[in-house]
Amino acid sequence: MTPTLYLLRHGQTRFNAQQRLQGHCNSPLTPLGEQQARAMGATLRQQLDDPASWTLYASPLGRAMQTARLVCDELGLGHGQIRVDERLKELGLGEWEERRLDEIRPLCFALESGEPDWYLQAPKGEGLASLQARCHDWLHDQSLGSRRIAVAHGLSGIMLRGLYAGLSHEALWQQALPQDAMFRLQGGEIARIPCQAALLPQI
Numbered sequence: 001m002t003p004t005l006y007l008l009r010h011g012q013t014r015f016n017a018q019q020r021l022q023g024h025c026n027s028p029l030t031p032l033g034e035q036q037a038r039a040m041g042a043t044l045r046q047q048l049d050d051p052a053s054w055t056l057y058a059s060p061l062g063r064a065m066q067t068a069r070l071v072c073d074e075l076g077l078g079h080g081q082i083r084v085d086e087r088l089k090e091l092g093l094g095e096w097e098e099r100r101l102d103e104i105r106p107l108c109f110a111l112e113s114g115e116p117d118w119y120l121q122a123p124k125g126e127g128l129a130s131l132q133a134r135c136h137d138w139l140h141d142q143s144l145g146s147r148r149i150a151v152a153h154g155l156s157g158i159m160l161r162g163l164y165a166g167l168s169h170e171a172l173w174q175q176a177l178p179q180d181a182m183f184r185l186q187g188g189e190i191a192r193i194p195c196q197a198a199l200l201p202q203i
Contacts, residue, residue: 002146002187002188003144003145003146003147003148003185004146004147004148004184004185004186004187005139005148005149005150005160005164005184005185005186006044006047006054006148006149006150006182006183006184006185007150007152007157007160007161007182007183007184007185008040008044008067008071008149008150008151008152008182009151009152009153009154009157009177009178009179009182010029010033010037010059010063010064010066010067010151010152010153010179011029011030011032011033011034011035011036011037011040011063011066011067011070011179012029012030012032012033012036012179013026013027013028013029013030013033013063014027014028014029014030015027015098016030016033016179017030017032018100019100019101019102020098020099020100020101021093021096021097021098021099021100021101021104022061022063022090022093022097022098023090023091023092023093023094023096023097023122023125023126024061024089024090024092024093024097024126025097025098026061026062026063027062027063028062028063028066029063029066029067033063033067033179034066034070036179036180036195037066037067037070037071038070038071038073038074039180039195039196040067040071040074040182040195041070041071041072041073041074041075042074042195043182043193043194043195044071044074044075044149044182045074045075045076047184047193048075051075051076051077052076052077053147054147054148054149055081055083055144055145055147055148055149056068056071056072056075056077056081056082056083056148056149056150056151057082057083057084057085057088057138057144057148057149057150057151058082058083058084058085058088058150058151058152059084059085059086059088059089059090059151059152059153059156060084060085060086060089061089061090061153064088064151064152064153065082065084065151067151068082068151069082071149071151085138086134087134087135087137087138088135088138088150088151088152088153088156089134089153089156090152090153090154090155090156091119091125091126091131091153091155091156091159092122092125092126092130093119093122093125093126094122094123094124094125094126095122095123095124095125096122096123096125108121116173116174117169117173119155131155131156131159132159132163135156135159135160135163136163138150138160139160139163139164154177155177157177157183158172158173158175158177159172160185161175161183161185161190162175164185164190165190176192178192180194180195180196181193181194181195182195
């Protein structure tokens with residue numbers, strides 16, 4: 001059975017705001033990131049008739065887990081219902097992790113020239129084949145059920161969407177990496193669903 005999947009990226013982190021790369025390292029959500037996570041949860045609650053009948057999977061990285069817990073709060077689910085899955089982790093960026101984009105730009109011709117897959121040039125990075133394999137395995141793992149919510153990352157998210165849609169390498173890397181929207185993968189189609197943090201009260 002082909003699953004229906006709601007695919008979420010974590011909210012904005014401190015490193016996102018500083019334009020630092022994260023990969024397998026971590027930084028916590030900013031106040032805006034927390035609002036984005038809650039907005040995704042609130043929007044998701046409107047989409048689901050029975051949230052308890054869905055299974056929420058999350059990358060083990062701290063920013064994804066923090067987002068998943070806030071989503072659970074909005075869905076009325078306990079944090080203990082989050083299932084951690086290593087396959088949803090972000091692409092490992094090797095020696096570039098924790099470095100600012102302006103530090104890397106002079107060292108990476110692909111980034112300087114605007115090539116969208118420049119992440120793959122990271123020294124000692126994970127590499128495309130590894131990311132593709134683990135995302136493919138997760139997407140086609142029938143044991144995970146047919147109603148899934150996944151809290152992942154920018155690059156692991158575009159890989160999941162690209163595999164689902166059968167995108168070319170070029171089209172895969174042209175996809176958006178929003179933190180104010182989620183994606184519904186259902187029946188061979190991908191729908192972008194906006195999630196407006198501004199609609200929630202500030203905390």
